[in-house]
Amino acid sequence: MVVEVKKAQEGDLDTFVKLIRQLESRLYGLAKSIVKRDEDCADAIQETLLKAYKSLNTLKKPEFFNTWIIRILINECNQVLRLRKRTIVMGELPETNYPIAAHGADHQTSDLQEAVDRLNDTLRLVVHLFYYQDLSVKQIAEILEISEGAVRARLHRARGVLADWMNSMRMNFAGI
Structure with a gap:
């Protein structure tokens, strides 16, 4: 993975996309556990990827790419939650979690x-x-x-x- 991160740092967009594809489900699962709503997950992940790509050259140790991008995602999720608290949407229903029938x-x-x-x-x-x-x-x-x-x-x-x-x-x- 270190080699791929270095290639991405040198400007190889395809390699960056490949790295993100490998982490895609993990990033979504983490975002979902923090912000709960799919649309908020999408926003947080999109901002994370944009920030990560723009600042990839600031990553000093490529072996820490995963933890670095997870930290960015957590910060973005927290930002989404802060914005959600400040925003009052008229007619929005509170999120409900109905029990899942399972055996x-x-x-x-x-x-x-x-x-x-x-x-x-x-x-x-x-x-x-x-x-x-x-x-x-x-x-x-x-x-x-x-x-x-x-x-x-x-x-x-x-x-x-x-x-x-x-x-x-x-x-x-x-x-x-």
Whole structure:
């Protein structure tokens, strides 16, 4: 990947596009976990790609391309959320999440995803980066500009919240 990043830094647009295509689903999943709405995901990703392409020459270590672009995306998602708070759209309905009918393992997966979605923003972001983006604690700390200990603490707290929520779901299902 380092070779491709260097080629992109030298102005090879096709190589840049290839790099982005490799990250496309990861970027969308991360954006979706932060901003929730598809149109906001598209806006955040579009701005991310534009900023990344324009400032690609500022990336000093090509091996950190993935974490660099994820940091840009998180910043863009946060910008979208800030703008959303300031904008009042007449007649807009609040976003609703209807439960998904599922069975067996799919049901457990949807319950877990619902539990992750209910986490506060700081916990949900760390869980998403660690479990869905497969980033290390060190990479997450660099992206979020917090200590590795803070990342571990957030993961620990999130696991506890998720375990409690899943246990309460099991108890409710069992009729206890």
